[in-house]
Amino acid sequence: MTHDAFSRCHPAVNFLFFVAAIGCGMVIQHPAYILAGVVCGGVYFCLLSGRRGFARIGMLLPLPILTAVLNPLINHRGKAVLFLVMGKPYTLEALCYGLALGGIFLVMLLWFGCYSAVLTSDKFTSLFGSLIPSLSLLLVMVLRLIPAFTRKTKQVLDARRAIGMGAEQTGSLRQKLRSGMTVLSALTSWALEGSIITADSMRSRGYGCGKRTSFRLYRMTGRDWVLLILIGGLFSLVILAGGTDASYTPVMKAAPLGWGFPAYCALLLIPTIFELKEAAAWHISISKI
């Protein structure tokens, strides 16, 4: 659970932001937009995950270089031939296209990293709980069962080891498989037995008769409405203003930047600015005491 200011907004605000950021990031291949995406996404990712974020980004950075080097091996179009590889031209255009593609992938990974930290499962279900009640309930149950089953599996493994049946590390492939299947089988029996009890207790508490109400943790405030309108407005401005066209092969060309670009940067910086503003307000309020 993160505690940055943007995460404390209404889930709808968070969701709309990520739809806009990831949607644009997926489609637009204009180099300036990709660079803006990498910078803004990277900054927010670091704000969310602190020092660990820097390490993660460091691990991801070779990715665009890798796609840049590999892409010309598949795509041979372009005029500026650098050299020949196995009789096929290795072109500068394809190299740049690969770099852009890696950049797009990096942008998406960064935003999805932020998404996972901000839009946690409880927010997801509270957002979609009234639209798809049964599926959200199913999701919540699965999410609760996964850690429970993992714990139980480890208990079964420990128990088998204690009675000398758990020589998995040294066993042959066949033994390992057999042993794993036995564990899985035991887990299944236990889980299915438990499921009957859960289902019966749900029924006895009145599941399925009448409309369900749900506890709401999040409430739309004035601030959330302002953010929602701001994100929606900037998102439509980016789409309508255009200037996002760019192509790499066979000829490199990019549309001149228009009003869409500052709007795009502003859109992507919303969570970062929001967090910095809150942090500044907090420090000022502390210094007044």
Added chain:
Amino acid sequence: MKKSTFFSLLVIFLLIPGTLLLGRSLPGRWYYLTATAIVVEIMLPFFAAFESRRPQARELVILAVMAALAAVSRVAFVFLPYFKPLTGIVMLTAVAFGPQAGFLTGAMAIFASNFFFSQGPWTPWQMFAYGIAGFLAGAVFHGRKKWQNPFVMAAFGFLAVLLIVGPLLDSCTVFTMLTTFTRESLLLIYGQGVPVNLMHGAGTAVTIAVLGKALLKKLSRLQTKYGMLEGNV
């Protein structure tokens, strides 16, 4: 006409062609967004059918348990890296409870387990691929007791993963990584996926062959004893 049938028709004949038309007018990498949107749209009728049926508590719980089991199953094989029984368990669930339940189990299992790892551009593709694995197994084997031989099902599982589920998972890579859609570049990406898919298929086949009989017995006992998921799937 049932409401969910009407909804599926609406999706197939209006929403998907509409997405294709609209997608073409987008600048840049329109094909990626369009392909992902269509994958999501194909899943909508399955979810809508489940939602409009207002599932009973028992049905809901059993699906949750099977999806969680499929997601956790990897833990039991800590000493066998690369061995993933998820697909096998999803398929066995589908054999017992039918194609629709199979689709939901597969899609939910991977969606939930991605909350513990990371959601990504691959999430919709994974949900669709594992959902289809369940759907196919359910469509072929559900209710046909004579066909439910572990080895027949294992062979089916292997082929389904190699030919359908694996390539679907690779398609996500195709749309993220490719700049030209020529035959050789497509062959390169799908070809690179073949060894991984072979491993995945083998794991699925082994899971079904070894676990199949026991798991199906447990599930059918549950069905006869408590009358779960009968008639409505």
